[in-house]
Structure formats: C-alpha cells, structure tokens
Amino acid sequence: MSREILITPSIDEIKSLMRVERLPHIWCPSCGIGIVAKAYVEAVLRSSIPLDKHVIVSGIGCSSRMPGYIKLDGYHVIHGRAIPFSVGLKSVNPELEVTIFAGDGDLITIGGNHFIHSIRRNDDINVIMINNYIYGMTGGQYGGTTPPGSRTLTSPYGHLEHNFNMPLLAATLGAPYVARWTVLHYRQIVDTLLEMFNVDGFAFLEVISPCIVYTDMNRMESIEFMRDLRRRVVIDNDADLSDLSISMDPDTRIVVGKFVNRESESFQTRYYRLIKKLGGDLDG
Amino acid sequence: MGSRDGILEPGTYFMRGNDACVEGALIAGCRFFGGYPITPSNEISALMARKLPLIGGVFIQFEDEIASIMGVIGAANAGVKSMTATSGPGFSLMQEAIGLAYMIETPIVIVNVQRGGPSTGLPTQVGQGDFLQTHYGSHGDYMTIVYLPNSPQEMFDMIIKAFNAAWTYRVPTILLSDQMVGHMIERVVIPSLEDILVVDRVKPDVDPEKYLPFDSKYLVPPMAVAGEGYRVHLTGLAHDERGYPTTNPETVSKQYERMAEKIRRNEDRIIEWEEYLTHDAELIIVAFGITSRSALKAVKDARRLGYRVGLFRLKTGWPFPWKPLTRLAEQGCRFLVVEINAGQVVRIVREYIPNELVYHLPWHPGSVPPPEIILKKIREVFNG
Incomplete structure (x- = not known):
C-alpha cells in the first residue's frame, strides 16, 4: 500500500524542507534533537503521503521548537497540549498525517493526562517523545522521566522519585505501535517513522537523546553519555517491556527496538464509519 | 448540500x-x-x-x-x-x-x-x-x-x-x-x-510562497489552514508577519497593535445593546443576562410609581458599549448597575461615567435579584 522511496534524500532535498532562513537553531552543541529532526525530514520526503498533508505539532520545550525549522504546516502550541490540538486537526481532516514532537516534560509530565487518554481513544496521530531526562530549556529541573538518583536543579541531592517506563506505559494503555531508539539509531528512527505514518492509531516512539544540561549536572561529558548509550543499548524487539526502565546504573541495559506493531483501528476511523452509517454528509 | x-x-x-x-x-x-x-x-x-x-x-x-x-x-x-x-x-x-x-x-x-x-x-x-x-x-x-x-x-x-x-x-x-x-x-x-447571515473564512488569494500568515497590510489577515499547501508556522511566541518567533520590539509591537486594532477599529460594528425608556430617564439601570429581565420588571414597576427609570441592557460585554452609555450620561441621568457578582460591570461603567453618578446593587450568586429588591434600590436612589 505504501510507495516509500528507498534511497536516502540528498542534502539539497533535506534543505528544501527546512526553513533555512531560521537558522541557526536554538539547540545547544551536543544536543540530539537535530538528529531526530533530520530523520523526520528524511522520512517525510520518503513517505508516500504528499508533503502538504504532513503536519507537525508541538508544545513547549527544546524538542517543541522543531516545527519552526521544518517547512511543513507546523503548530507550536502551549505546554503539554500538543496532543489535544492534534486530535482536533486530525479529527476534522483525516487526510492529514499529524506528527507530534515533544520533550519528556511536555508530553508525559505536564501532558500526561492527554497521553493516556489519547492512547485509550486510539487517536490516529504519531507521537515522538525525545527523552533527555530533564527540563533543559528552563535550566535543568527533574521531570517524569528523570532516572532516580539523577542530580538536577531541583533534585540537588539526587532524584528521589521513580521515572516512567514509557514503552511499557504506552503498550499497557493499548497503543498499536510502540518503539524506542536512541539518537545513535538514525536509520532505525527513519524506518520507524515510515512505519508510524502507516499506523491507523496512536503510534509512539521514544528517542533517548543527550542534553548538555543533564550531563553537566551529572558530571559527565556528552560524548561519555553517547559512549555509555552505545555500550548499554540492547536491541530486543521481543523484550519484556517491564524490563525497559532507564536507570543511572552504568551496568544496566537500555533496551531499544520496535516493541509493538499490532492491528488497529483509530477513533477517527470508527467515527467516520459512524458518520457514514448515519448518512451524515461530510460537506454538510 | x-x-x-x-x-x-x-x-x-x-x-x-x-x-x-x-x-x-x-x-x-x-x-x-x-x-x-x-x-x-x-x-x-x-x-x-x-x-x-x-x-x-x-x-x-x-x-x-x-x-x-x-x-x-x-x-x-x-x-x-x-x-x-x-x-x-x-x-x-x-x-x-x-x-x-x-x-x-x-x-x-x-x-x-x-x-x-x-x-x-x-x-x-x-x-x-x-x-x-x-x-x-x-x-x-x-x-x-x-x-x-x-x-x-x-x-x-x-x-x-x-x-x-x-x-x-x-x-x-x-x-x-x-x-x-x-x-x-x-x-x-x-x-x-x-x-440568516453566516460568515465563512477568508482564504488567502496569493501563492503559498507569497503568503504571510500575519501580513500587516491587513487588519485581519486571510487565514490558511493545515493541508492547503501554505505550510504555515504558527506559534504562541511573539512572532513576525511570517509567524516566526522574534523578540524584536518593533516587530512585536506592530503585531500586538494590529491584533488589538482589528477589534478596536471595528468596535462600532461589533457592540450591541438595548435601551428601554431611556429617553427621559433620570436613572438608568445597567444589567445583562438574566438580571436584565428582573431589572426590566423593576423599571416597569418604578414607572407605574412615577419614577423616570430606564434600562440599558448590555448585549455585548466586550467590546464594552461605552459610547452609547456615555451618550446617555450627557442627558444628565444617573446609573444603577445590577449584577450577580460583587462588582464587575460597575467597574467598567465607572471608567466612563463619573463615580458619583453610578450606583450599584451587587448580588451574591445563587439567585437573581428580585424586581422588588431592585425597585427598593431605585427608591433609595431617588429619595436619597
């Protein structure tokens, strides 16, 4: 059904989809968000969906600045509320391919209620959470994904709370598509995004990304963080999702992969079938 | 259809x-x-x-x-x-x-x-x-x-x-x-x-490359929507005509000004109010919503008793119909604001009418001030 392009787009093609006039971007040196941005642009260029139908939505935070640099219809809304905005867009125009980019604080901390209900409803949206364990833009406070023990601006003695295991949470709530990668997995992110565009329902991808604010506070270099990721990462598509918690302990694994890809029917598909059944006129 | x-x-x-x-x-x-x-x-x-x-x-x-x-x-x-x-x-x-x-x-x-x-x-x-x-x-x-x-x-x-x-x-x-x-x-x-008049979206009539979502040449720029090919970028950050974030004071104030002006300059088209027996009124009750219905009864009762009372009913709250209100003030009348709160509309009325001419009947939520209570207040105002 899909007619994706298999070859990697050229740098000029990538640039054609960027708002180059807005560069330089706001992201810090060693930040991983730009890698995800490029992967998304590549996936959009290779997808069989017309460019004009791709829409990118975000809330507030570093990751949420992404729509500002990509030449698609883009909406940078308020903190934590990218999901319900996207649900409105998608519900009245099912032709749109709506993708959300959010940080962990935006998506699951302030926006957690929308996350769980949108998965339960199974809205037909793609949600990419860039997890850097911290509120980077505001200077480094802890959030819902900060690993226990981490030092942050607001947990100077070490973080006492537990963090969300996002793939487990999404899968448990019934998300039809769940994956996790790190910014080291550029190709896998592109492939995953292309699969997500074809899911009729809530497709969720977590990308683990370095943040200099986090690494500085935890007395490591970004490059060390990346080396550590490479050392600790295990690809296991069949992993027991309860083993996916992220710990500060360097001897624990960080499990990545495509964990869930199941048959699904979105809320929007169900709703439009209802309209048809009732004889509703879409142009009415 | x-x-x-x-x-x-x-x-x-x-x-x-x-x-x-x-x-x-x-x-x-x-x-x-x-x-x-x-x-x-x-x-x-x-x-x-x-x-x-x-x-x-x-x-x-x-x-x-x-x-x-x-x-x-x-x-x-x-x-x-x-x-x-x-x-x-x-x-x-x-x-x-x-x-x-x-x-x-x-x-x-x-x-x-x-x-x-x-x-x-x-x-x-x-x-x-x-x-x-x-x-x-x-x-x-x-x-x-x-x-x-x-x-x-x-x-x-x-x-x-x-x-x-x-x-x-x-x-x-x-x-x-x-x-x-x-x-x-x-x-x-x-x-x-x-x-029934129904207004629809004004769509852009230029090519996507030339489209500016917040074009200053309009008070209300035409609106492109998702999926039409205009590739808009909209943000809650202060932005320029392209929709791009900016902190440039000149650009920012230009946009803020346009957004306020599009309402201000059309105020006369938007505001709505209703007057009842205001032409010869010495006291005009200002009310809105359910309270205006009780006030209307009070006005009728007061008239029967010989008090020259009228009603100014707000049909739009914002923009606030201050122009017709101040015109009435020129005929030398006083005002009594009745509302189910501790004093909200009265603050706005007092922005435009001298304080000593504005009386207030606040009312706690839970019920509507009955016409008799409003009438009592009218008598107080008239009898000092």
Missing part, C-alpha cells in the same frame, strides 16, 4: 436555552465540538453528540477542559468551525488556551453557562461572576468578543453572531450565558436559512 437531518427546520419552537444554542451553532456551520461534562452546560454537549455525526461533524468528549479547547483550536486550524461549552471551573482551565487562540488568531467559540463561583461554588445555581474573566482571565493583554444572551432566542441568535464575529476577526469569541438562561424554556423562532 445533502442531508440536513441534524439541522432544525425554520419555525417556532418551545426550546431550552442550551438546546437553542446548539441549533444556532449548527446553522452557523459548527462541525466540531470538544467538551468536558460540567453543570449547567451539559445539555449542549448531549445535543451536539447526537446531532454532529448526522451532518458529518465530529463530537469528542475530552479528558478535561484544557484538552477540549485545544481540540477546538486544532480543528479550527484545519478550517472547521468549532466550539466548546463549559461553566466556571472549566472556563478557568481554558484560560491559557484562550491566550493561544488570540495569539495565533484562531477563530473559536466558547460558551460559558455561568454558575455561582468561586471554586465549585454553586454548580446548579445562577451566577454572573465570570464577566471580567472573559476579557482578563488569560495572562497578558488580549481581546475577546463577548455576547450576553438573556433568553433562549438570544442563545440561538447570538451563537450565530459569535461564530460570525470569530471568523470575521479571527479572535476567540465567548457566549457568556448563565444557568437560568441556559435552562430556561421559551419560544424560539428559527428563521429560514436564507435569512
């Missing part, structure tokens, strides 16, 4: 205010409703849930009021007329998003069927304590257009006006009703569709 099963035929009906609001919204073109249960607005979502899919519209009951209004802003940015309905606590939750709608100039309609506040307050009883919140509830300076119905007929008429105003000026527009008007059942006349 196809199936119209969900749209009510023209005619005379005996109808509840909240239901009349739904019938008007659908005629105005509303095809998306996002809401969350809250008393006393629930009849609106119930009827929307039943009717919208019949006419190809979408109803979603969201997880909270924040999600509801964000869904509405999203749907409007796909070009679909959208609304939500709520009451005090839900309206409070929506405030941040109202600021977003103002900032990205998204036409949305919010119905607030007021109950007694603050907090949980009096969920099933009347209140008018959200008047100032409709203009000052969100942070920062912004503008809204606010209609103030006092009957089921006006719930119908004014929701249509609210949609028209929202889509004319690209601004969040509020129908500020109350528990009594929302639940009241009265005669509602639905005119034939040809006799």
Whole structure:
C-alpha cells in the first residue's frame, strides 16, 4: 500500500524542507534533537503521503521548537497540549498525517493526562517523545522521566522519585505501535517513522537523546553519555517491556527496538464509519 | 448540500436555552465540538453528540477542559468551525488556551453557562461572576468578543453572531450565558436559512510562497489552514508577519497593535445593546443576562410609581458599549448597575461615567435579584 522511496534524500532535498532562513537553531552543541529532526525530514520526503498533508505539532520545550525549522504546516502550541490540538486537526481532516514532537516534560509530565487518554481513544496521530531526562530549556529541573538518583536543579541531592517506563506505559494503555531508539539509531528512527505514518492509531516512539544540561549536572561529558548509550543499548524487539526502565546504573541495559506493531483501528476511523452509517454528509 | 437531518427546520419552537444554542451553532456551520461534562452546560454537549455525526461533524468528549479547547483550536486550524461549552471551573482551565487562540488568531467559540463561583461554588445555581474573566482571565493583554444572551432566542441568535464575529476577526469569541438562561424554556423562532447571515473564512488569494500568515497590510489577515499547501508556522511566541518567533520590539509591537486594532477599529460594528425608556430617564439601570429581565420588571414597576427609570441592557460585554452609555450620561441621568457578582460591570461603567453618578446593587450568586429588591434600590436612589 505504501510507495516509500528507498534511497536516502540528498542534502539539497533535506534543505528544501527546512526553513533555512531560521537558522541557526536554538539547540545547544551536543544536543540530539537535530538528529531526530533530520530523520523526520528524511522520512517525510520518503513517505508516500504528499508533503502538504504532513503536519507537525508541538508544545513547549527544546524538542517543541522543531516545527519552526521544518517547512511543513507546523503548530507550536502551549505546554503539554500538543496532543489535544492534534486530535482536533486530525479529527476534522483525516487526510492529514499529524506528527507530534515533544520533550519528556511536555508530553508525559505536564501532558500526561492527554497521553493516556489519547492512547485509550486510539487517536490516529504519531507521537515522538525525545527523552533527555530533564527540563533543559528552563535550566535543568527533574521531570517524569528523570532516572532516580539523577542530580538536577531541583533534585540537588539526587532524584528521589521513580521515572516512567514509557514503552511499557504506552503498550499497557493499548497503543498499536510502540518503539524506542536512541539518537545513535538514525536509520532505525527513519524506518520507524515510515512505519508510524502507516499506523491507523496512536503510534509512539521514544528517542533517548543527550542534553548538555543533564550531563553537566551529572558530571559527565556528552560524548561519555553517547559512549555509555552505545555500550548499554540492547536491541530486543521481543523484550519484556517491564524490563525497559532507564536507570543511572552504568551496568544496566537500555533496551531499544520496535516493541509493538499490532492491528488497529483509530477513533477517527470508527467515527467516520459512524458518520457514514448515519448518512451524515461530510460537506454538510 | 445533502442531508440536513441534524439541522432544525425554520419555525417556532418551545426550546431550552442550551438546546437553542446548539441549533444556532449548527446553522452557523459548527462541525466540531470538544467538551468536558460540567453543570449547567451539559445539555449542549448531549445535543451536539447526537446531532454532529448526522451532518458529518465530529463530537469528542475530552479528558478535561484544557484538552477540549485545544481540540477546538486544532480543528479550527484545519478550517472547521468549532466550539466548546463549559461553566466556571472549566472556563478557568481554558484560560491559557484562550491566550493561544488570540495569539495565533484562531477563530473559536466558547460558551460559558455561568454558575455561582468561586471554586465549585454553586454548580446548579445562577451566577454572573465570570464577566471580567472573559476579557482578563488569560495572562497578558488580549481581546475577546463577548455576547450576553438573556433568553433562549438570544442563545440561538447570538451563537450565530459569535461564530460570525470569530471568523470575521479571527479572535476567540465567548457566549457568556448563565444557568437560568441556559435552562430556561421559551419560544424560539428559527428563521429560514436564507435569512440568516453566516460568515465563512477568508482564504488567502496569493501563492503559498507569497503568503504571510500575519501580513500587516491587513487588519485581519486571510487565514490558511493545515493541508492547503501554505505550510504555515504558527506559534504562541511573539512572532513576525511570517509567524516566526522574534523578540524584536518593533516587530512585536506592530503585531500586538494590529491584533488589538482589528477589534478596536471595528468596535462600532461589533457592540450591541438595548435601551428601554431611556429617553427621559433620570436613572438608568445597567444589567445583562438574566438580571436584565428582573431589572426590566423593576423599571416597569418604578414607572407605574412615577419614577423616570430606564434600562440599558448590555448585549455585548466586550467590546464594552461605552459610547452609547456615555451618550446617555450627557442627558444628565444617573446609573444603577445590577449584577450577580460583587462588582464587575460597575467597574467598567465607572471608567466612563463619573463615580458619583453610578450606583450599584451587587448580588451574591445563587439567585437573581428580585424586581422588588431592585425597585427598593431605585427608591433609595431617588429619595436619597
């Protein structure tokens, strides 16, 4: 059904989809968000969906600045509320391919209620959470994904709370598509995004990304963080999702992969079938 | 046009205010409703849930009021007329998003069927304590257009006006009703569709490369929506004509100014009010919503007793009809503001009318000030 392009787009093609006039971007040196941005642009260029139908939505935070640099219809809304905005867009125009980019604080901390209900409803949206364990833009406070023990601006003695295991949470709530990668997995992110565009329902991808604010506070270099990721990462598509918690302990694994890809029917598909059944006129 | 099963035929009906609001919204073109249960607005979502899919519209009951209004802003940015309905606590939750709608100039309609506040307050009883919140509830300076119905007929008429105003000026527009008007059942006349003015989106007429979402050459720039090929970037950050974030003071103030001016310069077109026996009045009662009905009875009773009293009924709260009010002041009369709150409309009246000429009858939420109480106050004013 899909007619994706298999070859990697050229740098000029990538640039054609960027708002180059807005560069330089706001992201810090060693930040991983730009890698995800490029992967998304590549996936959009290779997808069989017309460019004009791709829409990118975000809330507030570093990751949420992404729509500002990509030449698609883009909406940078308020903190934590990218999901319900996207649900409105998608519900009245099912032709749109709506993708959300959010940080962990935006998506699951302030926006957690929308996350769980949108998965339960199974809205037909793609949600990419860039997890850097911290509120980077505001200077480094802890959030819902900060690993226990981490030092942050607001947990100077070490973080006492537990963090969300996002793939487990999404899968448990019934998300039809769940994956996790790190910014080291550029190709896998592109492939995953292309699969997500074809899911009729809530497709969720977590990308683990370095943040200099986090690494500085935890007395490591970004490059060390990346080396550590490479050392600790295990690809296991069949992993027991309860083993996916992220710990500060360097001897624990960080499990990545495509964990869930199941048959699904979105809320929007169900709703439009209802309209048809009732004889509703879409142009009415 | 196809199936119209969900749209009510023209005619005379005996109808509840909240239901009349739904019938008007659908005629105005509303095809998306996002809401969350809250008393006393629930009849609106119930009827929307039943009717919208019949006419190809979408109803979603969201997880909270924040999600509801964000869904509405999203749907409007796909070009679909959208609304939500709520009451005090839900309206409070929506405030941040109202600021977003103002900032990205998204036409949305919010119905607030007021109950007694603050907090949980009096969920099933009347209140008018959200008047100032409709203009000052969100942070920062912004503008809204606010209609103030006092009957089921006006719930119908004014929701249509609210949609028209929202889509004319690209601004969040509020129908500020109350528990009594929302639940009241009265005669509602639905005119034939040809006799109802419905305003639609002004679409861009330039190529996407030339399109500026916030073009300063317009007061209200034409609106491109998602999926049309214009590749807009909209942000709640202060932005330039392209929609790109900026902190440049000149650019920022130019945009802020245009956004305020689009309402200010059209104030005379937007404001609505009603006068009753004001021509020779020595005292004019200022009221809105359900309170204006009690005030009308008090005015009639006072007239029978020989007091020269009139009524100035606010039909829009914002923009505030200060011009007709100050014109009346020139005839040398005094004013008595009656409202179900501790003093909100009176503050605005006192901005335009000298303090010593303005009397106030505040009223706690939970009931409507009875005509006898208003009459008593009228006598006090006259007899010193």
